[in-house]
Amino acid sequence: MRYRRFGKTNLSLSVLSVGTMRCLDSREIFQQTLQQAIVFGINHIETARGYGQSERYLGMVFEQSKAIVRSQVYITTKLPPTPDADQMKKWINESLERLQVDYIDCLAIHGINTWEHLQWITDSNGCLNALQEALNDGRVLHLGFSTHGSLELILAAIETDLFEFVNLHYYYFFQRHERAIALAHEKDMGVFIISPADKGGRLYTPSDTLKALCSPFSPLELTYRFLLSDRRITTLSMGPANPKELEAMILLRDQDEPLTAQEVSVFKGLETHLDQALGTDQCRQCYECLPCPENINIPEILRLRNLAVAYDMTGFGQYRYRMLENAGHWFPGNKGNRCTECGDCLPRCPEKLEIPTLLKDTHQRLNGSPRRRLWE
Template sequence: MRYRRFGQTNLHLSVFSLGTMRYLQSAQNAEATLKRAFELGINHIETAQGYGKSEVYLGQMVQALGLAREEGCYLPKPCQGEAKRLYLTTKITPKSDAQTMAQAIDLSLERLGLETIDCLAIHGLNTPEHLEWIKDPQGCMQAVQAAKAANQIRHVGFSTHGSLALILAALETDLFEFVNLHYNFFFQRNAPAVELASRKGMGIFIISPADKGGLLYTPPERLKELCQPLDPLHLNARFLLSQPSVTTLSVGAAKPEELDWPLAIADQIHPLTEQEQQILDRLQAQAQTLPDLCQQCHACLPCPEDINIPEILRLRNLTLAYDMEDFGRYRYRMFENAGHWFPGRRGNRCTDCGDCLPRCPEQLAIPQLLQDTHTRLQGQPRPRLWESI
């Protein structure tokens, strides 16, 4: 395991972090997964108030595993070096007022059984309204800063599923020391946000690069062939770890054994090899062969029917170029079912008004492509994971 400085926090985090959204099945499973993470050198655990009983389980593990307190960090006693310093991050959704946020912070401290949280992230800074709450001097950040002054919180950041423009605006507030965001080889839209956060010296935590990056634990045969002789999961991780500005990648293991395969390259943070770059170029070239490739310029927005045209067509790109249909279905069925976490309406809502057509530099037949994508990827919606717990 290798470790990197988490920006302004000056914490040195393992380049893989354990995300706890998927280990919710039982306290026993959570303990086994946590122990395996320690064995592999992970020293950063991320949870959230909204992840069912995750905070409670994590608090229980802190006590059950006999983690001692020293210089503001928890230490798994058998571990050495950077691996012995355990850092905890929890996340709380943005609130419209300081009092509600203060109560939420107290709840997380209680559930975790802590006096101090190493890192607190505003969870899901996704909309312009959320940003206004953050910028309001009397809003929720007043409570966050008060908790920081009282040593209940050491470092403050935010997580986001919002638009690039919103993320950039949030970064420009200079209220945060780190950011959790989506960015991977198959979704590079947020590259400017990664660059800006890096210039500001912020820690950069990549959200779910294997799952949201393409269900890469179970890649389609076509994608595996294009990545030969490497593995798509490892290649995507190497794309990220080769960038010094990226601090850590989330691994959302549901059970201990799911940590072993992704962490097999935890020591590989060097620049991309010639072979790796050639494979990434091959993947890029494969996408460019599509006759109706959406270049993700976002010029088609806004849509009068609130259809998330670029994201729908991105899923179409991936489906046709790499046979990533399972991933496309997984993400497409989130439209109209996940609120501001995955905004926009489905492709069949298109009224063929033509508003987007003159704005598309590729002159794509967008209404037809939206309907084609809907036909390919429509499926039954399912609840978000923690809603089913």
């Protein structure tokens, strides 16, 4: 296992971390998965107040398992933003009680997804006092945040200098947040990448097209290598539901060297194929089309179309598209069928895309039964 410094926290984290959102079938499977992770050299476990019984299960493991000692692992737990300092204080104490620990290594504000959320944290009358109190008395050692918000919001949160680390969405198939990676690195913040296998493209079940384009590597291996080769990134989340899933991904634990010539060639081939498959219909993710009068999440919808058309990542596209209008601020914006063809976006698009037509096409390809967040 490789380890990297988690920014200004100065914690030395394994480059792979265990996220516990999916590992909730039973306390026994939860414990087996964590025990196996420790054997593999993983020393960072991420949980959250909102992840069902995850915090409680983790506390039981510390209490009952001789194979996992508190001093062996660093814990990150996450609490939602709130304007109420007393509420935050209560949540911190409840997490400590459920985890059965005296302190939390890293506390992340779970989802600074809107400008209002950021104001709740920065406002002197908000929850900052409770957070500062917990930092001062040692109940919390380091403060960070996770986010599903816009790039502009993420950059603003980093610029507050309140945080020592950030949990971020950033993958080969979604590089919009590269500026946030760069700014976090400049600020000496730890960078924790959220769910590369799942949110990065559901790469544990890749299409035949994508598998062929990535050969001789697997799509999952390539996306982890893309991230592990970036020294600005500290650790990547794995979300195993059981020990078997953990074992399938742990082979990457020491593959953090720069990309090889063969890997670079495969990535270039993916880019060439994208250009050829999409032609003049390719959205290049400049975000100039926003804002939309109908609050349609145009760039994300067209990104999903890019992936579905070029790489046959239709299953992933459906998985994400169906969350629109159903996941609130976790995945904001309306679906493509809300387009009124007002034309407001057309003159702003440097690629001169027929955006209304592409939105309708995407809706036909990807719409279906609505989805919500996994823990909901």
